[in-house]
Amino acid sequence: MAERTRRPARPRQRVIHLEPVPAGRMRIVYALLCLGLIGLAGRMAWLQVVQSRDLEARARSLQTQRTDPLGTRRPIVDRSGRLVALDEERFRLWAHPRYFNFPGDAPQRVRPPLEVARRLSGLLAVPMAELVKRIGDRPSGIRLAEGIDPETASEIRRLGISGLDLEAYPYRVYPQGDLFANVVGFLNLERVPQAGLEQSRDEDLRRHEQSRSLRRGADGTPLPDSLSPGVFFGDDLRLQLTLDARLQELAAKALTAQIKKWKARKGVAIVMDVRNGELLALASTPTYNPNRYWSFPAARFREWSVQDLYEPGSTFKPINLAIALQEGVIQANGRVNDTGQLQIGGWPIFNHDRQGNGVIDFPTVLQVSSNVGMVEAMRNLKPSVYWDWLYRLGIENRPDTDLPGAQAGQLKAKELFTTQPIEPATAAFGQGFALTPLKLTQLHALLANGGRLVSPHITRGLRAGDALASSGRSSGQQLLRPEVTRTVMAWMESVVDKGSGKGAKTPGYRIGGKTGTAQKAHNGVYIPGARICSFVATLPVNDPRFVVVVVVDEPQGDNAYGSTVAVPVAKQIIDGLLVLEQIPPQVAVNAAPG
Structure with a gap:
C-alpha cells in the first residue's frame, strides 16, 4: 500500500478574550490626561503672559550684536594738511x-605658559622669562x-x-613729535586731555559716535530693522590749524640753538599774519614730546608765551609813539632833547648807556632806544588819557584768542597811574606794566595793519575730507588812524636800516623792527642782572603782512641784548618766511661789481 504524504500541522491560534476595562481605571487615565493638558496650558500661559518680557529680552540679547563707541578723536592738521595728531x-x-x-591639540590639553611665551617672545620683542613672569600663576x-x-x-x-x-x-599719536606740543597738548593713558588744544577743544575733537545694535537671524544674517538713522555714518572732520609745520620747525631750531648758546631759561618765537590774526608759528623752548609726556616735568606742559607776564621794555616804544601821534601831542617831524638822564618825582631815569643824544627826531629815538627821549615825547600826554589808551588796547584784558590758557596783562590802577608821575614815565619806555608775548604780537600787528586790533588765533575750524580752509578775512576794531601807523612803521624801518635791528636786514626787502632789553621783575621787585631780550619785526613795510616776535628769558652774559640774542633768531625766521610765502623783493638789489 502506497505511503501517504504528510502535511505540516497548522499552528493553533491563541484567542485573547477582551475584558472590559474597569470604569475606575478609565477615570484615572482620563484624569491624568486632563491634568497633563492643564499643566501644559498653564506652562504656556506662564511663559507667554508672565515671563514673555524676560524671554523676549533674552532672545534679543542672543540675536543682537551691540558695539559700544571706542571714543575715537578727530585728527589735527596744520594749515597745509600735514598731520599733527591722529588716532x-x-x-x-x-x-x-x-x-x-595650540592648533591641533586635543580639546582638553592645556599648554604651559613657557610654551606660549616662546611663541610670543619674538613678536612682542619681550624676553620669554619676562612674559612667564607676567603670566605668573x-x-x-x-x-x-x-x-x-x-x-x-x-x-x-x-x-x-x-x-x-x-x-x-x-x-593718540603725534607724528610731529615736540614740534606742536606747546599748543596741541596731549592725552594721558586714560585718553583724558591734559593740555593744549586737546583739552580746550575737547568737544570739537571727539567724534560723534553711537552705540550700534545689529539684529541677526537664526543663520546669522543681519536684519535691517531696528537700526537708528546714521548709525553707520563716520565723520571725517579734521581740526585745521593756522600753523605751518615748515615754519614752526625752522623757528624751533633757530630758537633752541640760541637758547643753548646763551644759556637762557626759555624762549618763544611767534609769527602772525597781521591782516587776520592767524599765527603761522608759535614755537617755544624748552618743550616736550607728547608721545612720551611722562618723561618730562609737568612745568613744560603750559605754553608760557600766552600765560606768563613780563615787562616789554623798548619793544613797546613804537606803540607809545603811535598813541602820542594819535592824540596830537607829538608831530611826525618833531624832535626831543635827550639829555641822558631825568628826575621824575624824585626817581632817576637813565638811558641804557647813560649817555645823552642831544636833540633828536623820533626815528632816532627808536634807533638808539632812548628812554629819556620817550619820556620827553610822552610827558605832554595827560596821564589819564595815556592810561585810557593802555586800557583800550586791552593790556588788562585777556586776549580774544583760541589759544588755551591765555592770560590778561597787568596795568597799574588808574588812580595810582595819574597821581604818581613816575608811573607814566616808566610806561613810556615799556616798564611798570606787564603783558604776554602774545599780547605784544597783537599790538604790533595793530601798527602793521593800519590800526586794527585783530584776534590772534591758531585754528581755522573743522574741515571734511581733503578740503582745507582758506585764510580768514581781515577784521578787527579800528583804534588808530592808518596814517599814524604808516608813520610809525617808517620809523621802525629806520631801526633795521640804521639802528639796533640791523642784524635783521635782508637785501631787497623793507623790514621794520624794534629791539628790547628789559629788566625782569618778580613780585614787583627787579631781579639784579636778570634780563628779557626781545625783538619785533614787521615785513614788508610797504604792505605789511607779518609780524615776527622773539622773546628770550634770562640769557646769560654781559653782551646779552635784544640785538645780540633775539635778532639772529628773527633773521632766520624772516628768511624762511620770505621763501615759504613767496614774498617778492620791494627794492632792487644792486649787483656787486665784478
Missing part, C-alpha cells in the same frame, strides 16, 4: 592660561602687552593660540 588702532593682549591650547585675565600695532596683532592671530585675546582701542 591709530592699537591692541592690548590678554592671556587666560587655563585655556592655553593666575588662571585668567592677565594683561600681557599694550600698544601692539595692527601688523603684530595680525601675526598673533595667525598663531591661533586659544587663551589669547586681542582688545582693540584707539591710541
Whole structure:
C-alpha cells in the first residue's frame, strides 16, 4: 500500500478574550490626561503672559550684536594738511592660561605658559622669562602687552593660540613729535586731555559716535530693522590749524640753538599774519614730546608765551609813539632833547648807556632806544588819557584768542597811574606794566595793519575730507588812524636800516623792527642782572603782512641784548618766511661789481 504524504500541522491560534476595562481605571487615565493638558496650558500661559518680557529680552540679547563707541578723536592738521595728531588702532593682549591650547591639540590639553611665551617672545620683542613672569600663576585675565600695532596683532592671530585675546582701542599719536606740543597738548593713558588744544577743544575733537545694535537671524544674517538713522555714518572732520609745520620747525631750531648758546631759561618765537590774526608759528623752548609726556616735568606742559607776564621794555616804544601821534601831542617831524638822564618825582631815569643824544627826531629815538627821549615825547600826554589808551588796547584784558590758557596783562590802577608821575614815565619806555608775548604780537600787528586790533588765533575750524580752509578775512576794531601807523612803521624801518635791528636786514626787502632789553621783575621787585631780550619785526613795510616776535628769558652774559640774542633768531625766521610765502623783493638789489 502506497505511503501517504504528510502535511505540516497548522499552528493553533491563541484567542485573547477582551475584558472590559474597569470604569475606575478609565477615570484615572482620563484624569491624568486632563491634568497633563492643564499643566501644559498653564506652562504656556506662564511663559507667554508672565515671563514673555524676560524671554523676549533674552532672545534679543542672543540675536543682537551691540558695539559700544571706542571714543575715537578727530585728527589735527596744520594749515597745509600735514598731520599733527591722529588716532591709530592699537591692541592690548590678554592671556587666560587655563585655556592655553595650540592648533591641533586635543580639546582638553592645556599648554604651559613657557610654551606660549616662546611663541610670543619674538613678536612682542619681550624676553620669554619676562612674559612667564607676567603670566605668573593666575588662571585668567592677565594683561600681557599694550600698544601692539595692527601688523603684530595680525601675526598673533595667525598663531591661533586659544587663551589669547586681542582688545582693540584707539591710541593718540603725534607724528610731529615736540614740534606742536606747546599748543596741541596731549592725552594721558586714560585718553583724558591734559593740555593744549586737546583739552580746550575737547568737544570739537571727539567724534560723534553711537552705540550700534545689529539684529541677526537664526543663520546669522543681519536684519535691517531696528537700526537708528546714521548709525553707520563716520565723520571725517579734521581740526585745521593756522600753523605751518615748515615754519614752526625752522623757528624751533633757530630758537633752541640760541637758547643753548646763551644759556637762557626759555624762549618763544611767534609769527602772525597781521591782516587776520592767524599765527603761522608759535614755537617755544624748552618743550616736550607728547608721545612720551611722562618723561618730562609737568612745568613744560603750559605754553608760557600766552600765560606768563613780563615787562616789554623798548619793544613797546613804537606803540607809545603811535598813541602820542594819535592824540596830537607829538608831530611826525618833531624832535626831543635827550639829555641822558631825568628826575621824575624824585626817581632817576637813565638811558641804557647813560649817555645823552642831544636833540633828536623820533626815528632816532627808536634807533638808539632812548628812554629819556620817550619820556620827553610822552610827558605832554595827560596821564589819564595815556592810561585810557593802555586800557583800550586791552593790556588788562585777556586776549580774544583760541589759544588755551591765555592770560590778561597787568596795568597799574588808574588812580595810582595819574597821581604818581613816575608811573607814566616808566610806561613810556615799556616798564611798570606787564603783558604776554602774545599780547605784544597783537599790538604790533595793530601798527602793521593800519590800526586794527585783530584776534590772534591758531585754528581755522573743522574741515571734511581733503578740503582745507582758506585764510580768514581781515577784521578787527579800528583804534588808530592808518596814517599814524604808516608813520610809525617808517620809523621802525629806520631801526633795521640804521639802528639796533640791523642784524635783521635782508637785501631787497623793507623790514621794520624794534629791539628790547628789559629788566625782569618778580613780585614787583627787579631781579639784579636778570634780563628779557626781545625783538619785533614787521615785513614788508610797504604792505605789511607779518609780524615776527622773539622773546628770550634770562640769557646769560654781559653782551646779552635784544640785538645780540633775539635778532639772529628773527633773521632766520624772516628768511624762511620770505621763501615759504613767496614774498617778492620791494627794492632792487644792486649787483656787486665784478
